[in-house]
Amino acid sequence: MDGFLLSRADRTLRTAGARSRYDSASAAITALADGDTELVVGALPFDPARRAALTAPDSWEFTSGPWQPGQVAELPPVRVARQVPEPAEHVARVGALVDRLRSGALGKVVAARSVVLASETPVDPETLAARLIQSNPRANGFAVDLTSAGDGFRGHSLVGASPEVLISRRGRAITCRPLAGTAPRRTDPAADEREGLGLLDSTKNLAEHAFVTAWIEEVLAPLCTELSVPDAPVLTSTHEVWHLATPIRGLLRDPATDALSLATLLHPTPAVCGTPSDLALAAIRETEEERRFYGGAVGWCDAQGDGDWVVAIRCAEITADGLEVLATAGGGIVADSDPQSELDETTAKLRTLLGALGAVVAE
Ligand SMILES: C=C(O[C@@H]1C=C(C(=O)O)C=C[C@H]1O)C(=O)O
Numbered sequence: 001m002d003g004f005l006l007s008r009a010d011r012t013l014r015t016a017g018a019r020s021r022y023d024s025a026s027a028a029i030t031a032l033a034d035g036d037t038e039l040v041v042g043a044l045p046f047d048p049a050r051r052a053a054l055t056a057p058d059s060w061e062f063t064s065g066p067w068q069p070g071q072v073a074e075l076p077p078v079r080v081a082r083q084v085p086e087p088a089e090h091v092a093r094v095g096a097l098v099d100r101l102r103s104g105a106l107g108k109v110v111a112a113r114s115v116v117l118a119s120e121t122p123v124d125p126e127t128l129a130a131r132l133i134q135s136n137p138r139a140n141g142f143a144v145d146l147t148s149a150g151d152g153f154r155g156h157s158l159v160g161a162s163p164e165v166l167i168s169r170r171g172r173a174i175t176c177r178p179l180a181g182t183a184p185r186r187t188d189p190a191a192d193e194r195e196g197l198g199l200l201d202s203t204k205n206l207a208e209h210a211f212v213t214a215w216i217e218e219v220l221a222p223l224c225t226e227l228s229v230p231d232a233p234v235l236t237s238t239h240e241v242w243h244l245a246t247p248i249r250g251l252l253r254d255p256a257t258d259a260l261s262l263a264t265l266l267h268p269t270p271a272v273c274g275t276p277s278d279l280a281l282a283a284i285r286e287t288e289e290e291r292r293f294y295g296g297a298v299g300w301c302d303a304q305g306d307g308d309w310v311v312a313i314r315c316a317e318i319t320a321d322g323l324e325v326l327a328t329a330g331g332g333i334v335a336d337s338d339p340q341s342e343l344d345e346t347t348a349k350l351r352t353l354l355g356a357l358g359a360v361v362a363e
Pocket of ligand 1: 271329
């Protein structure tokens, strides 16, 4: 695919072509400021030291409501080719992180793992995005061409359905909806409700959540004349999991502060990285395989500075030939995390993508 799609509950952006490509947010911000383009779309990688995949599209269209893809084609069958790392190794990594969290300066770190799916015929990124959006039109569904990030990403795409908004800006008004703290959904309605209410009451999950809201408040407070960060999170859900969410609103001091700049200041939040940020990022670089665009941000920014950026979770990277799909999920680890439950949490989160592809990983 050569375009970009972001489907949100209130509106959808679809673009075609790439008039210019930028591998850094700063280059894209300069292009917007210089009047070289009216719109920039794309993805920021998890690791801010890596190349971004941003483009100035040839054409674009905003429509109201979630994307209506019409008749959606079948996706080809996929099989689990390998897991990276193997589940037992993920459990061991989380165990080692818990030891570090108990003894050191690290307060929270997010641990992620991947499943590589293989297909005999190409998986089409837009078809996968359509399936995800049909299954949950409230999610922030996306499909992004990663070519602008250069070697290793040409023709690759990132497809997902994120429940988490990093930053949205309309004029001076900004909103964020960070998530952190997770519990599984249950098929029995009473058990399901108990899981949700239990999450709202869980000291461990409330602590995981508070690291994220504290970070967002610290970054945004100096930039805002008004900032409202509720004291306690609310419950939200996807088909697969319950989450704690905090709706944050603010008014920018300087109307020139654009959405893409805000995204780069906020990213990576402790929802995907940890606290303190620099130590958590160092621990992730040491422990994990390169995250590429998983855990990054996907969105758009226009020449007025408005834009939407969602956290790149519940997503997968599809290779240029469409034959390999790398799905990744993670979870916040704190000193009292249980490694096996953390593995189960990533399995539940992976189900968003794997379910749309008709694949299963063993519990
Ligand atoms: C990191 C992921 O999700 C994030 C981590 C969460 C948690 O640790 O509870 C919850 C929601 C997201 O902010 C993911 O889905 O891969």
